[in-house]
Amino acid sequence: MxxxxxxxxxxxxxxxxxxxxxxxxxxxxxxxxxxxxxxxxxxxxxxxxxxxxxxxxxxxxxxxxxxxxxxxxxxxxxxxxxxxxxxxxxxxxxxxxxxxxxxxxxxxxxxxxxxxxxxxxxxxxxxxxxxxxxxxxxxxxxxxxxxxxxxxxxxxxxxxxxxxxxxxxxxxxxxxxxxxxxxxxxxxxxxxxxxxxxAAGPLAVRASKQIVVDSQGWTDEEAWTKQLPYLTALHHSEDLREGLRAFAEKRPPVWKGR
The missing domain is CATH 3.90.226.10 (2-enoyl-CoA Hydratase; Chain A, domain 1)
Structure with a gap:
């Protein structure tokens, strides 16, 4: 077919x-x-x-x-x-x-x-x-x-x-x-x-999903270090800075996905 x-x-x-x-x-x-x-x-x-x-x-x-x-x-x-x-x-x-x-x-x-x-x-x-x-x-x-x-x-x-x-x-x-x-x-x-x-930050949503999915076989001790690679890009992102600014300014954030 x-x-x-x-x-x-x-x-x-x-x-x-x-x-x-x-x-x-x-x-x-x-x-x-x-x-x-x-x-x-x-x-x-x-x-x-x-x-x-x-x-x-x-x-x-x-x-x-x-x-x-x-x-x-x-x-x-x-x-x-x-x-x-x-x-x-x-x-x-x-x-x-x-x-x-x-x-x-x-x-x-x-x-x-x-x-x-x-x-x-x-x-x-x-x-x-x-x-x-x-x-x-x-x-x-x-x-x-x-x-x-x-x-x-x-x-x-x-x-x-x-x-x-x-x-x-x-x-x-x-x-x-x-x-x-x-x-x-x-x-x-x-x-x-x-x-x-x-409405949530797209980079944070993606990283969070992947940690939840991939951590199924991790011990708690392993998880502290194994989650770090998922967070690296987020910690240096415009969206993280925007989220903190929006919170401080009491306004909805405008996400860029980068």
Whole structure:
């Protein structure tokens, strides 16, 4: 199948936020190779544009993503790219923040897409799950090792071993979801959160995210020194001086990203 650029639609919001929409309704936004390559291209665009400070990843009003397209998989057409891995994002998410905005179902790789994002906003009527084991499959897109880091171990194990989906409201109680929205409001809720992120210093946001991500295997003793390389550029930046001046002058800062 030839690549279709329209499989992933993008729109710039407020000049700083990239809205990325999975647009494959005929397959419930499931991923084949072409869709994964299109998402990777969108993530690459986001990474390369310094004006873009946050991204929001969403699907349709009916479904976020049903995961891997199993019909395509039967012919060997997997939703994987060489550089960023599953769905063009799972193995190598962007270094800048990305928020999942979920309406409808986020199942299998759809939930794993959420786990590749930094924050999650869901409609109250959404449902999420990892049904792979019920089909004699394994959640290979990060679900088996990322989910137990986000919610209590025994509950993650139940979700993974039974394959049954749970409502977004339960995941919110467990702390996986940052915000719940009314049906149809997930993107607006995610954009509100993205604007809050964009109000912070972009260099500090990027450095902070990378420390959080990379420090998972550090001991406290190691962390004091291993975090320093992430902070070097920030300490000599115009944005740091601007942040301190704006605080002293009691005004909103004007970030330059340098």
């Amino acid at each position: 030839s690549d279709r650029p329209d499989l992933i639609a993008t729109e710039v919001i407020d000049e700083r936020i990239l809205l990325i929409r999975i647009d494959r309704p005929e397959r419930r936004n499931a991923f084949d190779g072409a869709t994964a390559r299109a998402l990777e291209a969108a993530i690459d665009r986001y990474e390369a544009d310094d004006a873009l400070r946050c991204a929001v990843l969403t699907g349709s009003d009916l479904v976020f993503s049903a995961g891997q397209d199993l019909i395509a998989a039967a012919t060997g057409d997997m939703g994987v790219t060489e550089r960023r891995g599953g769905f063009g994002i799972m193995a190598r998410p962007p270094v800048k923040p990305i928020i999942a905005a979920v309406e409808g179902h986020a199942l299998a790789g759809g939930l794993e897409l959420c786990l590749a994002c930094d924050l999650i906003v869901c409609s109250r009527t959404a449902s999420l799950g990892l049904p792979e084991a019920a089909r004699s499959l394994v959640a290979m897109g990060g679900g088996c090792f990322r989910l137990p880091k986000r919610i209590p171990y025994h509950l993650a194990m139940e979700l993974i071993l039974t394959g049954k989906p749970w409502p977004a409201t339960l995941f919110a109680e467990l702390g996986l979801i940052n915000r719940l929205a009314e049906p149809g409001g997930a993107v607006d809720g995610a954009l509100e959160l993205a604007r809050d992120i964009c």
